[in-house]
Amino acid sequence: MQQLNEKVVLISGGLGDIGMAIATAYLHAGHTVSLCDTEPQEKALQRLNELQGTVDYHKVDVSDAAAVANWIAAVLERFGRIDDCIVNAARVTLKDYRSITPEEWKRELEVNLDGAFYLANGAARYFSDAQVAGNIVFLGSWAAHAVHKNLPAYSVSKAGLRMLCQSMALEYAPYGIRINELAPGYVNAGLSKEVWSAAPDLQESARNQVPLKKIIEAGEVAAQVLWITAPENRHLTGATLLLDGGLSLIRP
Template sequence: MTTGNFQDKTAIITGAAIGIGFEIARQLAAAGAHVFLNDIDPAAAAQAAEQIQKESGSCTAVPGDSSDSQFINNMVEKSIEQTGRLDIAIANAGITLFGDFLTYPEDSFNRVIRVNLNGSFFLAQAAANQMKQQATGGSLLFMSSVTGHQAHKDLAAYSMTKAALEMLAKNLVIELSQYRINVNSIAPGATLTERTLHDKNYEAVWSRITPMGRPATASDIAAAALFLVSDQARHITGQSLVIDGGWTSVSPSPY
């Protein structure tokens, strides 16, 4: 996907210092986009942006809390001040807080809702208001999950937010298509990242229960993300693409 299709485009990606978000940012920058890379960890955001810059990509670190609507507005304004436009907004930031439904604490529930839903909703809103002013429109992308399609133990709150993001993408079709803004979501399955590899059994377990014989890599997910925010996908909107090596077709539990 590094074919120059994103030359001179501006993209914002939240929660992108590591993992899937970082790989999307890296591939977009390599393809010519100027990337505003957000993460709540200032040091991690700076390190990620520096690494992308060293690979000949254009990337600006924007540390801050992507669940805070005022910060989101400031981040969008910064992208406009520096590049004059905003073409792509990817709401990648999210948190997973496991817990039994019968005893799930309210503070955990509120954190999951705030980061996964508030942050995504208001990034889309701020980005769309800018894209509306541009004759070329733009692309929005939400980060869902296979858990928005299939039940997963101890993830009731998280799964609820991921299913909600897919409905948000569908609903925004009637709100934003007139402004040439398309909006989609991707639903990754098990993926090898810095976080999941903390579990020494993760790769072996998910290789065993995934029909394609392995979990996804961050590059697998990023390739799909880049397609959906590219000009080649301008007529695709309101859709969710599952990227799971076939797991949701059979859905064996990892437990």
């Protein structure tokens, strides 16, 4: 199993702030990126035009196992291999247990947990069959272990994601495949970014809760993904890298 200098990388949820940051980091490092998201190609072009390098895009709902398998097959047909798989697609519903509907609960777990399994296991099966020492990184959250109000389905899905990461890492370790989780705290991206843009005082309140008094930027998340997948980290698997500025120290 040989580590190639130029990689082909899958990134789900690729049009979001974190997905775009990860794609940008890989492209700047000279790698090829295939993104998936739920926007049609024509609607995705504006965001894709921000990226420079070899970029492939597919409209994929990760909760559809067949669609995920077709995406993997299409990338292999075009590029001949896959080296890293970044499991990033996720949904979040800001409601408490009394308010969240069965449909919202079901949809969130379908995307955040079922979709993560379909993509990660599809990539891992390819890696093992092709004898590729590939990497899989799950974008998790410190909400997997710290109780949050108004994030019931999200927190449960991220807790499940952590066990998915660990159990897959153990099973696929004999094939040289490394599987890890990056678990950020407060990130200036996605829904949080929208809320904070409209109410900067809420961002300042969140910042003050963090022991290091800093909010994470999407580019910082991307840099850690590249670090996890670096060949020098050949012993790192089944691990959760907390990137939360110390939040877990005060809310374990």
